[in-house]
Amino acid sequence: MIVELGHYALVLAFALTLIQSVVPVWGAVRENERLMAVAPPVSIAMFFLVLLSFTALTIAYLNSDFSVQNVWENSHSAKPLVYKITGVWGNHEGSLLLWALILVFFGALVGYFGTNLPAPLRAATLGVQGWVTAGFLLFMLSTSNPFNRIPNPPAEGNDLNPLLQDIGLAIHPPLLYVGYVGFSITFSFAVAALILGRIDAAWARWVRPWTLLAWCFLTLGISMGSYWAYYELGWGGWWFWDPVENASFMPWLAGTALLHSAIVMEKRDALKVWTILLAIFTFSLSLLGTFLVRSGVLTSVHAFATDPARGVFILVLLCLFIGGSLSLFAWRAPLLKQGGLFAPISREGALVFNNLFLTAACAAVLVGTLYPLALDAVTGEKISVGPPFFNLTFGPLMIPLLMAVPYGPILAWKRGDLLAASQRLYAAFGLSILLTLFTFWLWGMEKVLAPLGVGLAVWVMAGAVAEIVTRVKLTEVGLARGFARLKGLPGSAWGTATAHFGIGVTALGIVASSAFQEEKVLTMAPGDTVNVSGYAVTFDGAAPRQGPNYIEDVGHFTVRQAGVVIAELDPSKRLYPARQMPTTEAGIHTLILSQIYVSLGEPRDTGAIDVRIYYKPLITLIWIGTLFMALGAVFSMADRRLRVGAPKPAARRKAVPQAAPAE
Numbered sequence: 001m002i003v004e005l006g007h008y009a010l011v012l013a014f015a016l017t018l019i020q021s022v023v024p025v026w027g028a029v030r031e032n033e034r035l036m037a038v039a040p041p042v043s044i045a046m047f048f049l050v051l052l053s054f055t056a057l058t059i060a061y062l063n064s065d066f067s068v069q070n071v072w073e074n075s076h077s078a079k080p081l082v083y084k085i086t087g088v089w090g091n092h093e094g095s096l097l098l099w100a101l102i103l104v105f106f107g108a109l110v111g112y113f114g115t116n117l118p119a120p121l122r123a124a125t126l127g128v129q130g131w132v133t134a135g136f137l138l139f140m141l142s143t144s145n146p147f148n149r150i151p152n153p154p155a156e157g158n159d160l161n162p163l164l165q166d167i168g169l170a171i172h173p174p175l176l177y178v179g180y181v182g183f184s185i186t187f188s189f190a191v192a193a194l195i196l197g198r199i200d201a202a203w204a205r206w207v208r209p210w211t212l213l214a215w216c217f218l219t220l221g222i223s224m225g226s227y228w229a230y231y232e233l234g235w236g237g238w239w240f241w242d243p244v245e246n247a248s249f250m251p252w253l254a255g256t257a258l259l260h261s262a263i264v265m266e267k268r269d270a271l272k273v274w275t276i277l278l279a280i281f282t283f284s285l286s287l288l289g290t291f292l293v294r295s296g297v298l299t300s301v302h303a304f305a306t307d308p309a310r311g312v313f314i315l316v317l318l319c320l321f322i323g324g325s326l327s328l329f330a331w332r333a334p335l336l337k338q339g340g341l342f343a344p345i346s347r348e349g350a351l352v353f354n355n356l357f358l359t360a361a362c363a364a365v366l367v368g369t370l371y372p373l374a375l376d377a378v379t380g381e382k383i384s385v386g387p388p389f390f391n392l393t394f395g396p397l398m399i400p401l402l403m404a405v406p407y408g409p410i411l412a413w414k415r416g417d418l419l420a421a422s423q424r425l426y427a428a429f430g431l432s433i434l435l436t437l438f439t440f441w442l443w444g445m446e447k448v449l450a451p452l453g454v455g456l457a458v459w460v461m462a463g464a465v466a467e468i469v470t471r472v473k474l475t476e477v478g479l480a481r482g483f484a485r486l487k488g489l490p491g492s493a494w495g496t497a498t499a500h501f502g503i504g505v506t507a508l509g510i511v512a513s514s515a516f517q518e519e520k521v522l523t524m525a526p527g528d529t530v531n532v533s534g535y536a537v538t539f540d541g542a543a544p545r546q547g548p549n550y551i552e553d554v555g556h557f558t559v560r561q562a563g564v565v566i567a568e569l570d571p572s573k574r575l576y577p578a579r580q581m582p583t584t585e586a587g588i589h590t591l592i593l594s595q596i597y598v599s600l601g602e603p604r605d606t607g608a609i610d611v612r613i614y615y616k617p618l619i620t621l622i623w624i625g626t627l628f629m630a631l632g633a634v635f636s637m638a639d640r641r642l643r644v645g646a647p648k649p650a651a652r653r654k655a656v657p658q659a660a661p662a663e
Contacts (some may be wrong), residue, residue, distance in 0.1 A: 003068055006056025007147040010097075013049040015106070020107075020130030024123035028196060036123035043111035046133070047104040054101050057146050058088050069151035070094060070146045076159035076578055078549040086169040087160045091145035092227065092294060092310075093643055096171060099290075100140060102174075104179040105135050106210075106600075110185065118204060125185070133183050135317045143310050156448035159549060159578035168228030172221060176248060179218025180286040183251060185210045186258065187283035190276050191325050194332040204265035207279070207328050209637055210260060213455040215255045216633035222248050223626035234584030236519070236614045238425075238622060246369040247289030253362040254282040257355040264348050267413060268340040270408035274355060276329060284322045285362075291318055292369075343415040349620040350416075357401040387627040402456050402507065406463020409496055410470055424470045428462030443516070448601075450515035457511060460504030465499045467543045470553055495636030502628025509621025518615045525608040533615035536560040536595060542600075542609060550576045553583070555600050555609060559589060566591075569601045593618045 020042045027035025057070070061084045068070040073082060074091040090097040107129040137155045140146070179259045193199045225248070229550030239245065257279040264271045291314045342348040343567040368385045375381055406428060410421045422429075443450065471493055472485040518533045526541040528636030540556040552574040559567040578585070587598040594617045601610025 001029055002056050003065065003096050003147050003149070006053040006060075007145070008058070009049045009138065010090070010141060010147075010350075012052070013046050014134065014141060014179065016046050016049070017130045017134040017137060018413075020046065020627065021127055021134050023127075024130075024379045025127035025195065028120040028124040028127070028192075031120065032476075033119065036119050039123045039126035040059060040111035040114075043104070043107040043129070045449075047101075047108035049242070050097075050101045050104045050113040054088075054097055057094060057097060058085065061088050064157065066157050067150055068146075069150050069316070070294065072150060072154060072157045074160050075157045076549055077156060079159060079165070079229060082170065083160060083165050084121075087164070090160050090164040091172050091651050092171050093144045095177075096136070096140050096144050096319070097146050097462040098296075099177055099181060099527070099645055100133065100240065100540065102177050103129070103136060103660050105316075106185050107133065118198075119195055119197065121192055121203070121206070124195050125188045128188035128191045128195075129184065132188070132321065137319070139310075139313050139317065143313055158283045159576060161388035162550070162574065162576040162579060162581045162583045164206045165549075165576075167230065168224065168232065172224040172228055173216050175222075175224055176221030179214050179221050179255075180248075180251065181287050182210065182214025182217060183255060183283040184196060186214065186279045187321075187325070190279035191328060194276065194325075194335075196329045196336050197332065199276065199336060201269045204275060205641075206360070208259070208262045208266065209277075211255065211259055212633045212637045214632045215252070215259060216464065216637075218248070218252050218255060219626055219633070220366075222252060224622050225631075231586050231588055234612075236599060236612060237514075237596055238619070241368075241387050243369050243373075244289070244293055247285075247292045247363050250362050250365055251282050251289065253358050254278055254285055257284050257358040257362075260354050260358075262349050263496050268342060268348055270340050270342065271352070272336040273333075274352075278355075278359075280322070280325045284325075285366075287314075287321060289316050290314060296356065321391050340414070342413070345418050346407060346416040347411045347413050348413055350404060351445050353404055354401060354408060357397050360396045361394050361401075364397065365390065370391065389517040394433050401459050402503070402612045403459050405500055405503065406466065409467045409493075409500075425463055425466050428466045430458060432456070432459035433460045447515050450511055451517070453511035453581045454508060457504045460507060461501050462504075464501035464504065466598070467497045467500070468493070482572065489534060491639030492636045494641070495632040495634070497632070498635055499629045501634025502627070502630075502632060505628055506622050506623075506625030509618050511622075512618035513622065516617050517619075519647065520611075520613045522611060522613075523604060523608050524611045528608075530604075530660070531595070532649075533617075535615065536563075537598065537613055539609070540605070545572070547574070549578065550611070553600075553603065555587075555598075555611075556559065557587060557598050559596055567596065568612050569598050571598045573600050573603075590620060594642065595619050 023035050024039035024042075026034070027038070057068075059065075059069050060068045061075055061082075063086075064075060064077045068092060070093050074094070075087050079087065087094070089095040091296070110117075110122065110126055110129070114125075117125075121281045122225040186207055189203070189210070193203050214397075226238045226246070229240070230236075258275065261271050261275040261278055265275045266381065294310055296312060313543050351649065372383050372385050375383060395499060400580055406425055407421055408419075409422055411418075432455040436451050439451035439454045468486070468489070471489060472482045520532055521528050524529060524530065524539040526539060529536050531537075536559070538558045540558055542553050542555045545552050545554050550640070552572040554570050554572040557569040558565055559569070560570065567589035569589055571587035574583045574585060574586045584599055589596045594615070597614040597616060599612045601612060603609045
């Protein structure tokens with residue numbers, strides 16, 4: 001009964017979304033308040049219906065109801081409780097239902113909290129959101145119904161993919177989906193503005209908090225996915241340029257450019273074309289990621305589905321949303337009049353420079369991701385585009401971008417002084433040069449690019465600190481008054497500096513862990529010891545162990561420094577009998593900011609085992625930096641100026657006619 005209730009709730013939600021897709025948009029175009037008033041309550045009702053549907057599927061998983069095909073294919077009665085819950089979205093149908101839940105949740109947020117929006121804009125935005133929701137609910141009900149029944153249910157399920165039986169599944173997909181789907185709201189705002197013909201600085205201020213929210217969660221989702229792959233796959237890497245990794249990275253790059261473009265549009269009423277197009281393309285790239293994951297066009301540990309029929313359906317949706325929005329943009333392009341002018345050397349110019357490199361980097365990743373798929377479809381030839389291509393195309397684009405990051409917030413609007421900005425950054429520049437030389441002294445000329453990378457990362461971090469110091473004029477007003485002025489800084493200032501600082505922290509972690517790591521791959525017998533970067537790692541032996549729904553061979557390693565035991569690691573090789581799939585569980589010990597990483601390979605008949613041991617200096621900075629970025633987004637969202645409309649230019653006073661003198 002509960003399963004049928006969830007199914008009917010989904011059907012009813014689809015019926016309501018048809019109403020939301022038509023009535024409010026028509027009301028906004030006709031300026032009919034009664035029709036526009038339909039949108040908020042319908043959007044909230046849709047959220048509760050999809051929530052009911054999602055709850056019904058979760059209950060089916062908790063009860064191990066194997067009469068539901070989705071539960072039978074992806075669950076097992078012996079599976080731990082936490083994985084029964086996370087298993088709800090650890091498959092194509094369930095993850096699509098989570099996607100739909102987040103989609104209607106964002107619509108409900110606009111419906112409930114969007115009272116400060118102009119009524120036509122809110123109604124049209126919710127109507128466009130209804131179009132997107134209708135497409136995905138139709139896709140789910142027609143090709144990916146999570147509530148399909150099995151006439152003669154089996155006694156036991158097939159279990160969840162072993163790679164997904166990890167706490168990462170509870171964190172990574174929800175965060176990533178909030179980021180992905182969050183950009184649907186910016187897309188809906190853009191299309192609604194094109195429909196209504198209202199595209200101005202106020203619009204940019206309305207859309208910026210939603211963009212910040214989506215960008216924040218997408219940043220955390222990508223970061224969590226990176227760390228999950230790092231410790232779960234046993235390869236010792238944190239990024240593999242996998243096509244599906246790229247599919248989440250491209251919206252992040254485009255979303256970052258959108259954030260900066262919206263700032264210029266809000267402050268100077270400029271870059272309207274950039275902002276609208278970026279809002280469209282960012283969500284389009286999210287849809288592209290959905291197509292790659294669910295169409296079967298590629299094989300990946302991230303892929304959910306391999307059914308070509310589903311891929312064709314998503315491709316049709318992709319063409320409708322992207323093609324329709326771009327056609328609307330072309331029709332309304334004459335409305336996008338030029339805004340305020342600015343000099344190339346200005347804060348606006350720095351943000352344009354930033355956007356050029358971000359979009360170029362996004363295009364490079366897009367080409368590297370799609371070219372092998374297109375070549376295979378056209379000629380049947382199979383090629384692989386791997387890290388060398390992306391490192392040689394993406395990396396050089398990031399160097400000038402990172403060099404320019406500290407200048408942007410310090411330059412003045414409209415017309416800036418590059419020399420004056422450089423003088424404010426002299427301390428940051430000196431510190432980066434000093435640490436570059438220190439790294440050269442420490443490592444020599446063996447790795448020339450690595451010290452330069454360290455200096456560039458420090459330049460970005462120190463530049464972020466210099467930005468705050470410059471804003472409060474700490475060197476001019478003194479410490480006491482300077483700290484008092486810190487409290488008065490707007491949230492967006494703290495957000496910008498914190499996010500930029502986080503970018504530098506992540507860059508430092510990438511450079512240090514990539515250039516200075518030490519790796520040992522060898523076969524070890526019980527009692528063998530190997531030295532890695534001054535740490536003695538001893539293999540004490542291996543023993544079998546029984547888990548809830550798996551068996552594993554656990555290796556025990558002792559890590560010593562100067563003869564003192566500092567850690568004991570237990571990496572393992574697991575086998576899940578239900579699926580006959582092995583997994584690798586790495587043993588990781590964190591040394592403040594660095595890590596020792598041990599992964600098991602194949603066992604030998606002699607009792608020895610293949611082992612991969614890494615020392616990864618400063619690698620935790622990669623993920624710490626992303627936390628700073630997300631915190632920066634939170635600070636910016638807390639800025640009270642984003643909760644009110646954009647400032648309107650002061651009205652010009654009309655000359656009062658003088659009374660004619662009496663004759």
